[in-house]
Amino acid sequence: MFWYIVRRILQGIPVFFGSTLIIFAMVFAMPGNPVLRMFGERTPNPAQVAALEAMYHLDQPFFVRYFLYLGDVVQGNLGYTFAGQSVNEILARTFPTTLRLALLAVIIQLGIGVTVGLISGLRKGSVFDGTALVISLLLISMPVFVLGFVMQWFFGIQLGIFRPTVGAGAPWADLILPAIVLAALNMAYVIRLTRASVLETAQQDFVRMAYGKGLTRRRVIPVHILRNSLIPVTTNLAADFGILIVGATVTEGIFNVPGVGNELFKAINRHDTPEIVSIVTILVIVYVLVNLFIDLLYGVLDPRIRYVK
């Protein structure tokens, strides 16, 4: 296990530098002064231009610039928005809310997704299975903002069960509806993946052997079928998390959740490119770390991976 962890961390290093470098390069790949470009149609105020040029170290060559910028990011110095707010402060204020939202979404996604997928797989061809397949297909086909609006309109406005937008302080109760919207797409994927995986595992020789040695169905299903089916679900969590990040931006925008995604949403609407770049960079770093964590989790779940020397 030790070597596995070491190797995964070592492999994460180039990914960390590579991905941040690419984001950085995209900003500077365009012709012209990138800082002026960031202002778009706005008339730049000389003080802002100077601040940005200092932040991006425009007087330095590209790679030096990148490492200086990265150093700033790692030290938690993320610069300022056009309006002069510190991005650090914004993130510090909004991150906890997003974390709570994401946590709720992951619980819904895995809890419902795995349960439904397992039952579907075990009862292939049943009414339950058919319904689960159709619903998951519909959820996959519905972009998150469409689902968000539909849910907001139906549950928030028509039925009035939930508040259509999140109130001050983002209480948990208000986060339920956005979390369902955020989780829906991934939940659909988890249902399908778990189902397929359960179907495949159930046909494996070791499952037949488990019955053959006298185990009951109640033991074989959790210990041998479900346990092994969770491995592909875990590996797919990384991709799920990417969807979650993008989904959070849209969902928080729609429900006005005071989170990071909403900040990004507003920054995009304001064309506040420096803020966009800072937030995206942070999100990519978080994504890389989460991926690393999921890889380690995968090692815990699958001894074949763990023990490869």
Added chain:
Amino acid sequence: MSALPLLEVKDLEVAFKTADGIVSAVRGVSFDVYPGETLAIVGESGSGKSTTAHAIIDLLPGSGTVTGGQVLFGGRDLTKLRSTEMEDIRGRLIGLVPQDPMQSLNPVWSIGFQVEEAIRANGVATGKREVRKQALKVLKEAGLEDADRRLKQFPHQFSGGMRQRVLISIGLSAHPQLLIADEPTSALDVTVQRRILDHLESLTESSGTAVIFITHDLGLAAERAENLVVMHRGKIVESGPALDILQDPQHPYTQRLVAAAPSLASKRIQAAVKADKPLETAEVGGEGAGFDLATVAERTAASAGESTPVIEFREATKVFKIRTGGLTSVAFTAVDHASFQVAKGSTLALVGESGSGKSTAAKMLLGLESITSGSILVNGQDVSTMNRRDLLALRRQMQPVFQDPYGSLDPLHNIGNTIAEPLRVHHAGDVASRKARVLEVLDQVALPQSVLTRYPSELSGGQRQRVAIARALALKPEIVVLDEAVSALDVLVQAQVLNLLAELQAELSLTYLFITHDLAVVRVIADYVCVMEKGRIVEQSTVDEVFANPREDYTRELLDAIPGAHIRLGT
């Protein structure tokens, strides 16, 4: 001996639901098993032997269901039991040793967990310490050394033989009255197979456990069981005492099976140039049949001649670098200073168990693996120093046939294109002459022209191997390298392909390098044999010499391990 049978299978019918409707897999099978006896069910793939076994313990795969008949176990009809009652019987009263040791242990749980689970489920012991103690006991009984240490390890850290020992210990852990062993050793090397079966036999004998032994190998069945049931297309064709059946087969199918089984008693196939009967229509009744390997006259190896060797290995060595954990790598010598010669028109067999380096040697000859040191000469030319053009010319002379009948043909190319491919690659002739050549070789391997536009998935395993042979012959090569070319085939089909190979050799004076793990096959096809162990050639001589007077212990062990080696089959 008890007067009452332990298990009575009466008119058992099993069917599967498929896209093409209901297919019956077992049709009216009846047999008895008495306490303490071993019964073998023998048949080719698709004969219904495994399905019968799975039907007994209600573990039929997929859509399979018992559609008729009874399975009486201690007077109770197992087909009428509810699934919870069946759970009570499995493991505790009827144990199972499954077919494929590599797939039959759950990869995510430790060995200890999986053994203890069985012990606890069947109520053999309770309490953590008692269960652990019992697990160690059964593992040690199954011959797993240092079981204490290995309890915490995972299946992928075990070899196939050790996994099978674990499965045997699980199967016997609750002291069942009946053990179903479903081809328990077909995936293992012969010497491992022998040790494991010996062990299984002594265990079941001392505990008085009855055994149903499923196998495709007639020799193995006769060696391990008192009574035999021979199945063909879902029906029993013949049953009775094992030796009686082998020595005096009555049903035409059994006769055919006995005749086709290569054994030590067999002799080198002496192919008559131009067989009287085309292979396709050869209807085998018994004696003097088209491919009765046991009765063909001995061929004089002398005719192969002492002329210059076509293939010569000179101290050929292959070292692989295997990457270990960190940054280091370990050198692994797959082929270790191998030297041998193959004379024109003769067959040299390279024999060894898995990991002996025999396939690597073949790949070096074919130019698919580089040679680390030493040299390999083909018609006096060194393969390792060849440039691209010479290598291409060499490949015209030397064609391969590989093992896996399901993997050796591209599933998306039709048979005609597959056979014509070497002709196209080497720009041999024009379109018309290529087409003529394809028809010619197709005829040589006794396949009808109607398969030309067909795809590999429409053919059987043996037919695919015949296509692979046709492809190899298309360029009229001198040398054919056969890498386990008949290993995956059922015994009748194997005999047919071996016979075809012998005929072609006689007709076209081909030189064969024949790679195999099966010494019995060597006996019928080869003139010379090299025995490989861990990369080294430990013994080489003529086939007759090696079989009559093996000099090395390893060779002797291999010979002894051939199932049914000492049973004289029917004549």
Added chain:
Amino acid sequence: MSSKNPVRRAPRYVAEVDEGGLGAVDAVRVSERKSNLWLDAWRDLRSRWLFWVTSVLILFIIFVALFPGVFTNEPPNDNCQLSVSNAGPSPGHPLGFTKLGCDIFSRIVHGTGTSLSVGIIVTVMVAVMGIVLGAFAGYFGGWLDSFLMRIGDIFFAIPYILAAVVIMSMFLHDRNIWVISLAIGFFSWPATARILRSEVLRVKQLDYVMASEAIGLTKLRTMFTHVMPNSLAPVIVISTVGLAGAIVAEATLSFLGVGLPNNLFMSWGNDISAAQTSLRTAPQTLIYPSIALSLTVLAFILLGELVRDALDPRTRASR
């Protein structure tokens, strides 16, 4: 030899010989119809009504995209009147009007081309990049494989919509269909490359690949004639589903406000975004473009699922 005691001698039984006799060993029996992976898959698809429904829907969508004029004469942008802001249906305007008073039906019809073009451009781009990089990495292995796959890891580590957000933010003035397609496609190829690579790795170790090299084909020719055709099935599936994904991505970017400019391109995402403010008063402004978008996405996802099932012999057999 077995030495078990006591030995029971089972009664001898010999079955009657079947009327047809045993037949020849391994006789060739070819059925009426030819069969290989693609033929079987096609036969399977052909027999399913859902496939035909999906195909007709997709053909219809393509037709709408190519010939919007057949369906509506109403210009989507130029005839908007604030006097009919958020108004309901009226003759000639079956779905009513947007907040800016544009004809919803016309905007949906004209938006089809945008969605489809982005979907197709991204899919082709991703497939080409994924196939080339995945095939070379998988087939030639070694340092090339390590290098390409590390690059893939890096691109994979950036959620592609986030990357597209940054790219589109830098292109404030010159956004068009090609720019947005590039922004989406440039970061979504690693998934395709990984799938093709693992498929190539599987096919590569099959005997027919080794046989092909032993026959005398070069590595490159073996790759193109034997390895690639046998590895493409999963890529076709992921590309069909990916086309749907690209349409969603375009709509999402437009929704976020970094998509195609509202005044030059019809985009369903833009319209859905604009409908947000009229959610309570005029749900039709939201519902209809949402239905159009979801239906299009559903069509391609369904097609992908059907093709996946048809290409997998296991699921085929179990139906």
